[in-house]
Amino acid sequence: MLAFNGASIEAAAQALVRTCDLSADCVERLRALEIATERYPAGAVIGPTEEPPHLTWILDGWACEARDLTHGRRQIFSFVVPGEVVRPPDAGWGRTLRALTVVECVQANELLARTGACDDLLAALMRSTALAGARRYEHLSRLAGRHAASRMASLLIELHDRLDVMGLVEGGAFALPLRHEDFADALGLSAAHVTRCMGVLRERGLLNLQFKRVSGFDRAGLEKVCAS
Amino acid sequence: MLAFNGASIEAAAQALVRTCDLSADCVERLRALEIATERYPAGAVIGPTEEPPHLTWILDGWACEARDLTHGRRQIFSFVVPGEVVRPPDAGWGRTLRALTVVECVQANELLARTGACDDLLAALMRSTALAGARRYEHLSRLAGRHAASRMASLLIELHDRLDVMGLVEGGAFALPLRHEDFADALGLSAAHVTRCMGVLRERGLLNLQFKRVSGFDRAGLEKVCAS
DNA sequence: CGGTCGTTTGAAGTGGTTCAAGCCTTGTGG
């Protein structure tokens, strides 16, 4: 647990303003709040700490929605990037929300209670999870689409765009703290092949992923790979 | 368009009772209704006939939620079996609800208006679409799971169970009016390979699919294939 | 009864897997 002044929530709130119509008034209220955040180490299972339904707002760090399969494999359904809202899955359906890095988050329930009559916040949070639902369709067509490089490119574009909205992309460069195995489990590939595909994309000058950082991200070029 | 007495809706309503806690009282109200159904030929796009959000109740026939991809391919996100409720996708996201056979359906909005204060119906409909959301996760892990026979078995089990709830399975036999190409587009396989997999399953005595009908469905045996 | 659509089967090609080994990075304790 860790106290914070409302300022740390501001970047995430600004993203909600841009993507989900959060009002400036509501941002003000959030900024005024003092609330304790929860902190999870990499690999930990996040929530559900209370009875569903409740929403978790990831202020910093990466997480993923995943299921453990037989044969020691794992299916990653979606990634959660810093600043996004996610609904931790109800236990019992075999899905968990798992931290991929150190994660700092806050329970949206608490924010709603503390901001009083700010219905606007609830609406924005719901829109945010609706967007997550739409992304599952995208992920479905990614998995069924045949070529590995095309899947990779499509996922990279999605993550880039989501990070961009959060203000975490600067001139085609951004942090991407995922292991090849994480990509593999999300895309239904082997980690070895993720390496090879990434090599192909690098050779074509479409991006450079090194030490958990992407640079030289060529969005238009990657979109051509998706379509091919 | 086609008039019907509330009786035709009854089988579907009974399924909602079993799966989504629809009340007996509400079934009574539905039975008393007289309402016109819509009819679509195979291949037609179903809705949206009005502005979203609205729900469509498929009383008879099969449909699928799909997207047309480049290169003349198609991704099927989900199938809709007779008696189920579905939310036709908002146009603009590139998804359509398409009839696979002749489909007879009714707009849930109209039912809600006509049944008056039956909040119970709305709750059951929402639960039904929530189940559909959960199934998308299952479909995701199907697609990423490696073996084609395993994907097929998993999908067949899901369809069997959904038809069973609707009362459409009799002693391991049921109608399954899908083409191999439909399976292929749902599972990310080629139609030719669907044929081969189905042959393997038949040889193992797990099911017999012929003339759009399944017989000798061995649920336990197919589950073993899923796990392998 | 002929045409169309779907299914079945074969042969050849390819994209991705698996396994194993070596390298590079990062974190840890002396």
Added chain:
DNA sequence: CCACAAGGCTTGAACCACTTCAAACGACCG
């Protein structure tokens, strides 16, 4: 600050599952 250990990345070689294309067959519909 260095040495070592652990984990992740990279690469190669062999294998296999699935694709593609083509042709023949069968069922269904007018």
